[in-house]
Amino acid sequence: MKPAAFDYYAPLTTEAALALLAEHGEEGKILAGGQSLVPTMAFRLARPATLIDINRIASLDFCRADDEVLRIGALTRHARFETPFLPGPLGALLADVAHNIAHTPIRSRGTFCGSLAHADPASEWCCTALTLGATMVVANHVSERRVAVADWFQSLFTTALQPDELLTEARLPLRDESWRYGFYEFNRRAGDFALAMSVVALRLEGGVVREAQIGLGGVGTTPILAKDAAAALIGQAPGEAAWGIAAELAATCFEPTEDINASPEYRRDLVRAVTKRALRKAVA
Amino acid sequence: MDGIGASVRRIEDPPLLRGEGRFAADIDLPGQLHMRVVRAGMAHGRILSIDTAAAAAIPGVVAIWTGADVASLPPIGFRMMGLTALEPYRQPILAQRVVRYVGEPLAVVFAEDPYVAEDAEELVYADIEALPVIIRAAGPIGDFDAAHGTEPTIIRKAYGDIAAAFAAAEHVVELELAVGRHTGVPLETRGASAAYDAATGRLAMHGAAKVPHTNRIAIARMLDLSLDQLHLHEGHVGGGFGIRGELYPEDVLVCLAAMRLGRPVKWIEDRREHLMAANHSRDQLHRIRAAIDARGFVLGVEDEFWVDQGAYVRTHASTVPDLAAGMLPGPYLFPAYAAAAHVRLTNKTPAGTYRAPGRFEGTFVRERLIDAIAERVGLDPIAVRRINLIPPESMPFDRGLDALGTPLVYDSGDYALLLDKFLRHLDYEMLQASLATRRAAGEHVGLGLAFFVEKSGLGPFDDVRLELDAGGRAVLVTGAASVGQGVETSLAQITGEMLGISYLDVTVVHGQTDRIARGMGAFATRVTVMTGTAIVLAAEKLRARLLAKAAELLQQPVSALVLRDGAAQAEGGSPSIALPALIAACLAEEDAPRMVAEATFESGHMTYPYGIHLAIARVDAETGGVVLERLAVAYDIGRTVNPMLVEGQIHGGAAQGIGGALMEEFLYDEDGQPLCTNLADYVMPTSGEMPPIDILLTEDAPSGIGRLGVKGAGEGGTTAAGAAIAAAVDAALGGRVPITQLPITPSRLHAAMKQAGFE
């Protein structure tokens, strides 16, 4: 469990980091919190020739709410969200989610953007970003572009990020007061990657659901939007009847993965349970 | 006030808390090389060739060995319970022509630093032709090699007339029960460093644990050294649990390399290796049947079981099946009994003992059987237990079996009394009533209880040397070992009690083969009983000399004097003489720097502590998740040297039992590839999953073996946890879902609930 040899750079500016990325291409890897990358290197499942450590780039260390968006810089650690970063339901959701990511030491190093770049299908932040409709800000040494989250996750551990690009920031839309959020995951131990999770967002008006998103994580090769399940809620009064219908649709809208912890059939049953529970929490 | 019975703090802790511990990885010897083991990636295959050229070409690589380089060494032998029939299945230190499990040492690389060693390891290429893989112990018998099958032996134990029991039975209750493959996972992985001094011909190995003296003999024999050429040294040990400290291929390779290469050699195991290479345990499938009469009294029990030994038979030989078969009857009368244990070789990591070996499995099997009997005759599970318990007037109770080569005679016990005390302690009726209320409100919550009998104090002997210096401080030298269990503290307390000094004035030297000639080490919960009594015997010799001298100086009859508070004194405290002065007077006569006494305690019988576990579990019906709300343990260990240490043992043991009950399992695919080789996939309980643990310690049945009345406390926290938790889950689901397999993982439980028509 000793990594293969690598070169190490610790640039002080984003420009310098991007220049290094351009120079090293496929061989260069960004080191953020290191909580996913370093273990894979120790197992020699990853053997980047060059590490570009962004931890000293002060300009990437920000997290702030601007007019309509929450801007999460590349060095924002998971722990930043443990106590609600924002007032209201969104801050509460992010705090709930953060507490379910790994353990305290990992949360104090691992980054929000690192999770999105790594794209583990069981990542809580990935599921959250997809459900809430995040936008990624990515840059290379010549330009910057924005990627909608719908185009971000491509397959297992694969995103729209190019080898010469840095994810400088992720943006979460700040929605109005009529939105409610809920999160629930099932895992074998506190802090483990979930066997199934659901993040939901509901806009309630006049006693019925007007808009809805239901995200699922840990059950396929990427996080998943259960669109039919969400659509079935529109116009419904919040409650067990509606949740049951949505959960049923959620459970059948994806191709479940299989691993030592869960068969495909079990995963569908878990999705049924976590979706219902996330919906219940949203209106609790 | 800090002698026997006091919950004093551990003398081990200050250096550990200050980060001054000296664990295996902390030992660095000047000029050392680093060893890295190349491990088989295939579960069973014939080695056609091993190409080391590319690896050898890396700068910094000093040597690479394959099986051919060590072919002259014998395989690793048996430390205990060896049988001739098992000898062909012993493990060579590097695979010879055949690999038998993923993780088997195939070659070793020695390099200037551990990174280079790992780089080189990757470049060693073995061409291996696949052979058929066996991963199910209870399947058909296969071939180990041309001359030997995969079932070397069946261990049988029996007493009474089993045929008559079944002939007379009103009911027969039959179950198939399985305990998964799991093991002790110490926080510190294994490690060893060795240095050889060619000038003196002496070899020293650091990183020894558990049984340094025994391993010294074994290594010396394998390397053809005389005993005085080799010494083993134990440092701090980050957990033993049965698996750490046994003799493994890597220990021998490190020693051999230090001699052959003329430089110190260091090896530290990584976690991935640990989970594939250190002993696994458990993994038994039992088919058990009981003949019972109309009121649930058991007339006879017949058990046939299969033990998945893995790919080789290691140091423990037949220990686990022997203990499982011998101790399965536990606290019950069972007038007739017959067990047959099939020892089976498969293509998994070899197995050995793990905390409560054979008893965790056997207790699960027996207590599930008792629960099934209760169900069958429509009685309360506790009522059925009561009518089958061995009554106190039958003690000592000769089981009519043996275990670990000793006759199984329960030395003392009042099982029903402990049950009464425990139920009262728990306010059992209230507890059941509150669970019934919760169930009525729709919760799936239940309670399970399981009895166990443990064993401890295995002989045959323990030696100690006790020294008193002029300042009145004692040094205790023992051949016992510390695996982190608090041995130094409890032995110091016993010594202090005997000599009338504080335990803080006692230094305990253990695990050093150059400090005492013989030693048995620390296993089978033996030290407090065996070493403890040897201390009493040695201390009595010193005490006799001290008190005789004090009698002379104080002009008092010897019988009027005691050693207390660092002085020899008469009842009431006066007259008195402080120990330093008294020791000086003794030493003046002897012209020696210290007073020394040696003693040996020999015993051919074990002691048998006993206890009960109670678990309360809640099932999440939609996910199959189990939340363990509470675990309570009642334990009678005869006499407690340090209650805090005993409680610590129970807590740690319970965590391991909970792991085995709900989480921990080494899974393999059909090709024999291990699927749980890191701590994300091998799921152990963390503080987040630990329920509050409620402990009731009693001292109602002191042991007549040894001089202290103590029985061991090391394993009972684990023993019945699996059985009690299974019963609790069973009860939570209203008996509708049979819980016959550990661990009760969410996916397994969910599937079983679906099958049982749960919605």
Ligand SMILES: Cc1cc2nc3c(=O)[nH]c(=O)nc-3n(C[C@H](O)[C@H](O)[C@H](O)COP(=O)(O)OP(=O)(O)OC[C@H]3O[C@@H](n4cnc5c(N)ncnc54)[C@H](O)[C@@H]3O)c2cc1C
């Ligand atoms: C024991 C353990 C348990 C865990 N449990 C969970 C869990 O339950 N849920 C969960 O979501 N995660 C879990 N994690 C992973 C953890 O959350 C990681 O922190 C996270 O996945 C990655 O963030 P990081 O900053 O550590 O990224 P790193 O490990 O530094 O990098 C991960 C990958 O992303 C790339 N990368 C990182 N930042 C950027 C960037 N700004 N631009 C471009 N590429 C980038 C890296 O090059 C690398 O390929 C666990 C980790 C451990 C060790």
